[in-house]
Structure formats: structure tokens, C-alpha cells
Amino acid sequence: MNWYRDKIKIHPKYKLNQIVSDLSFLYPGFAFLIIKTFALARREKLRVHIFETYRSQERQLDLFNRGRSKLRANGMHHFGVATDIIFLDKNNNPSWSDEHNWKRLGEIGKSFGLTWGGDWPWDKPHFQFIPVAAQHKIVTTNYPEYDRSIDKKISELLSLYQDAQAGGFSDESIKKILSCIEGELPQIDNKSASTADPLDSSRKSIFTRDLFSGCSGEDVRRLQQFLNTDTDTLVAAQGIGSSGQESDYFGDLTKRAVQRFQTKYNIVSAGCDGYGKVGLSTREKIQELCEDKKNASNRKVTIQQMAEKYNLDVASILAVAQVESGGRTGFQKTGLLTVLFEAHIFYQELKKAGLNPDVLMKQYPNLISPTWNRNLYKGGDAENTRLAEALKIHKCAWNCASYGKFQIMGFNCKTCGFDTAQDFVEYLKTGQEAHIEAFLRFVNANHKMMDALKGKDWPTFARLYNGSGYAQNRYDIKLAEAYKEQSAKSYFC
Numbered sequence: 001m002n003w004y005r006d007k008i009k010i011h012p013k014y015k016l017n018q019i020v021s022d023l024s025f026l027y028p029g030f031a032f033l034i035i036k037t038f039a040l041a042r043r044e045k046l047r048v049h050i051f052e053t054y055r056s057q058e059r060q061l062d063l064f065n066r067g068r069s070k071l072r073a074n075g076m077h078h079f080g081v082a083t084d085i086i087f088l089d090k091n092n093n094p095s096w097s098d099e100h101n102w103k104r105l106g107e108i109g110k111s112f113g114l115t116w117g118g119d120w121p122w123d124k125p126h127f128q129f130i131p132v133a134a135q136h137k138i139v140t141t142n143y144p145e146y147d148r149s150i151d152k153k154i155s156e157l158l159s160l161y162q163d164a165q166a167g168g169f170s171d172e173s174i175k176k177i178l179s180c181i182e183g184e185l186p187q188i189d190n191k192s193a194s195t196a197d198p199l200d201s202s203r204k205s206i207f208t209r210d211l212f213s214g215c216s217g218e219d220v221r222r223l224q225q226f227l228n229t230d231t232d233t234l235v236a237a238q239g240i241g242s243s244g245q246e247s248d249y250f251g252d253l254t255k256r257a258v259q260r261f262q263t264k265y266n267i268v269s270a271g272c273d274g275y276g277k278v279g280l281s282t283r284e285k286i287q288e289l290c291e292d293k294k295n296a297s298n299r300k301v302t303i304q305q306m307a308e309k310y311n312l313d314v315a316s317i318l319a320v321a322q323v324e325s326g327g328r329t330g331f332q333k334t335g336l337l338t339v340l341f342e343a344h345i346f347y348q349e350l351k352k353a354g355l356n357p358d359v360l361m362k363q364y365p366n367l368i369s370p371t372w373n374r375n376l377y378k379g380g381d382a383e384n385t386r387l388a389e390a391l392k393i394h395k396c397a398w399n400c401a402s403y404g405k406f407q408i409m410g411f412n413c414k415t416c417g418f419d420t421a422q423d424f425v426e427y428l429k430t431g432q433e434a435h436i437e438a439f440l441r442f443v444n445a446n447h448k449m450m451d452a453l454k455g456k457d458w459p460t461f462a463r464l465y466n467g468s469g470y471a472q473n474r475y476d477i478k479l480a481e482a483y484k485e486q487s488a489k490s491y492f493c
Contacts, residue, residue: 003027004141008054008080017058023161025054027080027143028154030129032181033208034083035157037109037127039177041085042169046105049169050161051084051094051125052077071426079138082128085109092168096125110280113208119334119381122388131335134291136430156180206287211278215250223278224254226286233261258282284333303436310440316453317436319482321405323475324465330405330428330435332381337429339401341386343369343376345409346400353396364393395422404428405435408442415445456483 041048055077063069076082087100102124106116109127117126164173224246227233235241235257255276268274307314347368350357361368367390390397398421399411410421416438418424443449452461458479462470
């Protein structure tokens with residue numbers, strides 16, 4: 001069954017330009033975790049309410065036109081894999097006030113592998129089933145698999161939630177919901193977990209709970225299977241715990257293997273809290289690695305298609321990607337798009353918008369500068385925060401950051417085929433393939449640059465792409481070396 005086609009698209013509320021709070025729109029695996037997040041938050045006396053479970057394209061466009069949404073086209077709310085959980089005030093009216101404990105609500109949802117909008121950080125009520133980097137799969141209605149045995153439980157939970165809502169969410173009604181949940185979400189393919197591919201990340205999340213010494217379950221077996229795919233993190237060379245003989249118990253061998261994994265990827269250091277435990281950061285890294293391996297063959301096919309579209313060889317594209325991205329995927333560990341906000345560009349754009357940047361700079365010295373200033377960069381997710389703060393000053397801030405794998409500036413959006421920088425950003429959020437396509441559009445708009453790329457004229461390409469200072473940074477030499485390296489990889493031929 002295709003959830004979007006067979007459930008959402010035929011629903012009578014599909015085009016409704018109103019708030020929809022019907023939980024039956026939610027994809028079952030997601031509905032389970034959202035109800036669980038809600039019930040646990042209620043048990044902790046957080047007065048929360050599941051607010052908007054579905055959003056039609058008509059409502060999304062209306063919100064955008066009224067300035068109440070940053071998205072013109074629909075996001076994950078339209079596909080049953082995103083919803084808002086809001087707080088209720090003392091009069092039981094919806095409240096988005098910062099006085100509520102949004103941080104704790106986010107922690108509860110994230111503990112089950114949900115993506116929380118509060119990490120972006122402008123959308124605290126928002127939760128979604130999949131990371132931002134996987135949204136492109138949902139847009140093509142490629143939903144994660146889930147254990148169909150939970151369908152019956154979901155029906156019961158939806159009924160219990162409706163009863164609880166009718167009764168004002170009494171403590172007793174919340175207990176009934178939690179009693180129905182009875183522990184963790186059933187694992188995907190758990191009946192064949194011992195033979196399942198541990199790198200199959202098509203499911204929403206490979207691990208939905210923290211794992212540590214003393215834990216047991218099929219997810220521990222999958223953890224051992226994953227660790228055994230790398231000689232640096234083998235659980236055991238032979239016997240119990242070795243490849244093909246993984247167990248469902250988290251003992252000392254597993255703990256030491258996890259520690260080697262954490263050290264290899266600089267997740268946590270020896271002696272620190274969390275060393276040897278599979279917490280959120282470790283789970284995210286495992287998910288990232290599995291996603292990369294799972295999608296590698298698909299990416300190769302996609303890049304080959306892109307190369308043919310622009311009459312390029314694959315090695316040329318990958319060489320530029322290798323040098324210009326610096327190894328970046330285009331997304332942070334949190335799933336946020338990689339952003340670098342430029343205060344000096346914001347200064348110029350504010351002038352164009354008819355504002356006085358010199359006056360505003362006194363109030364926002366970290367966001368506005370007449371000249372380039374390296375010290376203003378914060379790096380990582382903090383750059384998304386800087387962008388969000390700048391957008392509160394003026395929407396031209398979208399133009400003033402570079403985005404994604406190739407760090408293309410927002411003001412180049414039209415060159416890449418988009419009406420606005422915001423549309424450009426939303427496109428990049430759909431996945432790494434979008435970053436490569438945007439880069440190729442950018443290059444193709446300059447025939448001299450494209451000719452240089454096709455001809456492997458690296459000094460000319462570097463000058464046009466990186467600027468006159470390319471030689472100082474050896475960009476042409478790096479590109480030539482990267483092309484030689486990529487050309488040797490026959491698996492792209």
C-alpha cells in the first residue's frame with residue numbers, strides 16, 4: 001500500500017484549507033511515536049496537545065501568502081510524516097509561548113528518533129518521522145517500512161486518544177494510552193532480524209532507543225552486526241559476537257566495540273559520560289553511515305544521469321565535489337542544511353532593501369558588518385541560528401548565506417533556476433543529489449565555466465568559480481589531483 005496515494009490523497013479533507021488534527025492522516029509508525037511522545041509529556045505534567053497532523057497544499061500556500069510560513073510548497077505535513085505538538089494555556093487555548101518547556105518536549109520526541117523543529121531552531125512545535133536529509137524520499141512517496149502488526153495497536157491508540165481528548169486528557173486516560181503502548185515500537189522485520197541487513201536504513205531509524213551494558217533485544221543484535229562490518233570495530237574475531245554469531249545481549253565485548261567506534265568518529269572521549277553507550281549522537285552517526293552505504297548505488301546512478309544531461313564525465317563532477325565541499329555532505333549531524341551566514345552581504349542587501357544597515361548594525365553587531373569579518377562566523381548549527389535571527393530583521397537574509405555541499409550563495413538562486421533564495425534552500429533540503437544538480441545549473445549558466453569544466457581546464461575553472469585568489473589556495477592543483485583520483489575509480493564508469 002502507498003500511504004500517500006491510498007490514504008491521504010483520497011481523503012475528503014485532502015484539499016481543505018483549514019487546520020486538520022485528525023491523527024488518522026499520520027503514517028502508522030510515526031503515529032505510534034507521536035502518541036507516545038504526547039503521552040509521556042502529559043505524564044510529566046506538560047500540558048500538550050497534538051495540533052496539526054495534515055496540511056493541504058491550499059492551506060500551505062495561504063499561510064505563505066499571509067507571511068505565516070517560510071514554505072510556499074508543502075513540506076512533510078502534507079505526507080503524514082510531520083505534525084505539531086503545542087501547549088495549552090490555563091484556559092485550554094493553543095499556546096506557542098516561550099514560557100513553556102519546549103526543550104523537554106523536544107527531548108522526549110528525539111529520544112525515539114524523531115526530528116524536532118526546535119533544533120532548527122524556529123519551529124519548536126514541529127516533529128517529523130524522518131531526518132531532513134531523507135525528505136526527498138517522502139516527496140516521491142517512498143515511505144519507510146514498518147511492522148504491519150502495529151496497525152491494530154494504532155487503531156486502539158487513536159481511539160484512546162480521542163477518548164482522552166474528550167475527557168480533557170485526564171491522568172487516567174493518559175495511563176490507558178501508556179498501558180496500550182506497553183514498551184517500545186515493534187522492530188521492523190524483527191522476526192528475521194538475525195538475517196536482516198543491519199545497514200538497511202530504509203526504515204525510519206535503525207535504533208529507536210539508547211543501548212548500554214545489560215541491554216538485550218534484537219536491536220542489540222543489529223548493533224553487533226553493524227559493528228562487525230568494520231574491522232576497526234569488531235565485537236569479536238571469533239566465537240559469540242563475531243560475524244554471523246552476533247547475540248542479543250550488550251556485554252563487555254559490545255561495549256568495547258562501541259568505544260572503538262566512538263573514538264574512530266570522535267563522538268565521545270574515554271572517561272566522558274556516554275563512552276561505551278549508544279546514545280543519541282552515536283545513533284545519529286550510525287544512521288548517517290548506514291544511509292550513505294544504503295544510498296551509494298542510487299547516488300552513482302543519479303550522478304551518472306546528471307553527467308549525461310550536461311555532457312560531462314562523472315569524474316569531473318566528483319572532482320569538484322571533492323575539492324569544493326571539503327568532505328561535507330551538505331548537512332549537519334542534526335540533519336540541518338549546512339549554512340554559512342555572511343554579515344557583509346547582509347549589510348549590502350539591507351541597503352538595497354532601503355534600510356540603514358549602519359543603524360541596525362549597532363543593535364545586531366554579530367549579524368551586520370560593512371566588511372568581511374571571519375570572527376563573526378559561529379559554525380555548525382549556530383549558523384542556522386544566525387540566519388533565523390537575521391530573517392527577523394529582513395527577509396533579504398535568505399540571499400546572504402551560502403548553502404549546502406557547494407556553499408552556493410542565496411543571491412545566486414535565479415542562476416540555479418529558482419525564483420527566490422528560500423525556494424532554493426527548500427530544494428537543497430531534499431537531499432545531496434539536489435546539491436549536485438544546483439551546482440551544475442550554476443556552472444551551466446556560465447558557458448566559459450562549463451567549457452572549462454568539460455575541457456578539464458582547471459586553472460580557468462578555478463578562477464571563474466573560486467575567484468582571482470584561486471592560485472593562492474591551490475584550487476586548480478587540487479582539482480587536477482582530485483580528477484585523477486576520481487578517474488581511477490572504475491565503479492562510476
